[in-house]
Amino acid sequence: MKIFLVGASGGMGRTFLSMQDQIEIVAGLASKEGEIEGVKIYKEFSDVKEDFDAIIDFSNKDLVDQTIDFAVEKHKPLIEATTGLEDSSMERLKQASGKIPIVYARNYSLGINTMTDLVERVAKVLADFDIEIVEAHHRNKKDAPSGTAFMLLDSVKKQRQVEEIYDRTDLHRVRQDDEVGISAIRGGSIFGDHTVIFAGEDEVLEIKHKAASKKIFAKGAIKAAKFALGKEPGLYSIKDIMKMGD
Known part of the structure; x- marks a missing residue:
């Protein structure tokens, strides 16, 4: 080819x-x-x-x-x-x-795309858990959040009606039930790390993918x-x- x-x-x-x-x-x-x-x-x-x-x-x-x-x-x-x-x-x-x-x-990444399927399923099962998406990439990546973070958000949206929050600095209020927080980290030579956090009462489930190359x-x-x-x-x-x- x-x-x-x-x-x-x-x-x-x-x-x-x-x-x-x-x-x-x-x-x-x-x-x-x-x-x-x-x-x-x-x-x-x-x-x-x-x-x-x-x-x-x-x-x-x-x-x-x-x-x-x-x-x-x-x-x-x-x-x-x-x-x-x-x-x-x-x-x-x-x-x-x-x-x-x-x-x-x-x-x-085939791993990331498997992760999107898992996130969709968990978003449905753990319907009352809060969700946060955190991504980290190398210092030279220009766009933020990453396209993959939006893929993961799309997986959540297939099961829930949510509003994405990128910055809570000026909100000055408690977290709302329909929020999904998205955080972007830029530094060093990180190839690409993505974590989806499902936070409930007294327990937290994390689905994580790390790119090594x-x-x-x-x-x-x-x-x-x-x-x-x-x-x-x-x-x-x-x-x-x-x-x-x-």
């Missing part, structure tokens, strides 16, 4: 480039043209000459619309992993999925690319990928 990698010079891009024993990166796109780990890197989509089977995008939200147009032009499956997308980009993804297969997820996200995206090959046009989720055998 031949992959064109968008965001090749970023942290996730370099992770993919270090895993070429598992995947063939034929070329990539980044802010500066050149070569990384023997792979040709372009600055403009219009200059790309190589053929490939699928596109994996771990770049930034400002580049997503161009990436979608490139995928449609080349008629190739797109594995979209960029977080913090604008509503207009999401709409563009949906429209493009009528022409090509697109897999979109805010987190490609960015490779877990790359492995999920590679699995998604294999899934997308030969699929009909459509917008697919990580849940579809998890149903697929190795």
Whole structure:
């Protein structure tokens, strides 16, 4: 399977480039043209000459619309992993999925996606427990809260009507029953930690996921690319990928 990698010079891009024993990166796109780990890197989509089977995008939200147009032009499956997308980009993804297969997820870790299922189930069973979501990432992550924190919040919302609270500094009141607090921590080189706390009377249940390496996200995206090959046009989720055998 031949992959064109968008965001090749970023942290996730370099992770993919270090895993070429598992995947063939034929070329990539980044802010500066050149070569990384023997792979040709372009600055403009219009200059790309190589053929490939699928596109994996771990770049930034400002580049997503161009990436979608490139995928449609080349008629190739797109594995979209960029977080913090604008509503207009999401709409563009949906429209493009009528022409090509697109897999979109805010987190490609299979462990995290299992966690979202667990959180949904526990939110239903422990209906009177307070819920807090805490996420921690490296000091260079720009968006906060993380896309994964919003995934976990969405799981809660499937079972409860809640209001998310990001800052209690000026509230000056006791916690309300329908609140879900979301806290973001930024520091050091933390790859990504997510905890959902269910706090009841005299007992606390925590569901936690710790990422020890960015490779877990790359492995999920590679699995998604294999899934997308030969699929009909459509917008697919990580849940579809998890149903697929190795």
